[in-house]
Amino acid sequence: xxxxxxxxxxxxxxxxxxxxxxxxxxxxxxxxxxxxxxxxxxxxxxxxxxxxxxxxxxxxxxxxxxxxxxxxxxxxxxxxxxxxxxxxxxxxxxxxxxxxxxxxxxxxxxxxxxxxxxxxxxxxxxxxxxxxxxxxxxxxxxxxxxxxxxxxxxxxxxxxxxxxxxxxxxxxxxxxxxxxxxxxxxxxxxxxxxxxxxxxxxxxxxxxx
Numbered sequence: 001x002x003x004x005x006x007x008x009x010x011x012x013x014x015x016x017x018x019x020x021x022x023x024x025x026x027x028x029x030x031x032x033x034x035x036x037x038x039x040x041x042x043x044x045x046x047x048x049x050x051x052x053x054x055x056x057x058x059x060x061x062x063x064x065x066x067x068x069x070x071x072x073x074x075x076x077x078x079x080x081x082x083x084x085x086x087x088x089x090x091x092x093x094x095x096x097x098x099x100x101x102x103x104x105x106x107x108x109x110x111x112x113x114x115x116x117x118x119x120x121x122x123x124x125x126x127x128x129x130x131x132x133x134x135x136x137x138x139x140x141x142x143x144x145x146x147x148x149x150x151x152x153x154x155x156x157x158x159x160x161x162x163x164x165x166x167x168x169x170x171x172x173x174x175x176x177x178x179x180x181x182x183x184x185x186x187x188x189x190x191x192x193x194x195x196x197x198x199x200x201x202x203x204x205x206x207x208x209x
Contacts, residue, residue: 002029003048003156005144008037012051012142015068015164015177023166026159038087038108044145049156051142053091054191057203062145063153064208066180067160070142071187073174075130076122083107083114091141091191092117092126094201098194099129134190137183138176153209180208 007013013032018024020032035043041056051070052062075092077084086093087108096102107114130139144160146153164178176184185208195201 001027001152002031003148004046005030005032006035006040006044006047006050007032008035008040008051009070009142012070014070014173015167016160017172018163018166019159024159024163026155026162028155028159036087036108038089041089045147048148049144049146052145053089053094053142054140054188055089055091055094055195055201056145057192057206058201060145062147063150064206065144065146065153065157065160066184066208067157067178068144068164069140069177069180069184071138071140071174071177071184072119073138074119074122074125074127075139076118076126077115077124078118078122079115080124081115083112085112085114085116091139094195095126095130095139095191097200098198099126099133133194134187137187137190138174140176140180140184140187140191143180143188150209157209 019030037053040050040052041059044050044060082104084104084106086106088106093106161178164173167173168175168178192201192203
């Protein structure tokens with residue numbers, strides 16, 4: 001079985017690299033296809049699997065896999081300018097708006113000269129502000145969505161979990177990336193609670209498999 005997967009950030013692929021590199025063979029092959037993050041909500045139906053930022057759940061109905069998410073523990077900006085180098089529907093931009101009341105302009109183009117997000121050596125911390133309201137929960141940036149039949153998704157989940165276990169053992173990803181678990185699910189809930197309070201989100205329920 002060959003499945004297509006849309007992604008927009010190289011970091012998203014870390015949990016599934018052993019699958020892409022064919023280190024794991026379970027009869028399922030995944031072809032990763034890079035597209036712009038802002039295009040995912042318009043093109044997701046063209047793919048079997050797709051990494052999507054949490055705000056996209058405002059616009060599309062999809063099942064979410066509990067495995068293979070892009071999860072981090074720290075996030076910040078190298079500076080604070082009137083322009084930030086990220087697209088408007090990214091989880092990072094929404095976090096900036098809900099945690100810091102940011103009023104600047106998002107710019108997802110390659111030639112952007114604005115503030116840049118980073119997970120280390122940042123001057124302005126978003127993760128500290130996140131911890132103030134969400135406690136010790138991680139930050140879930142992107143999750144894998146799919147509208148494949150659930151019997152197929154269950155096989156894909158086993159494959160991704162095995163791949164992510166290898167990556168976790170190498171220290172490449174967090175345990176929450178391998179399996180969202182209670183902490184990961186609470187992190188997603190906390191994001192949408194904050195987002196709804198700012199009237200930026202209308203999502204009340206989502207299916208995590």
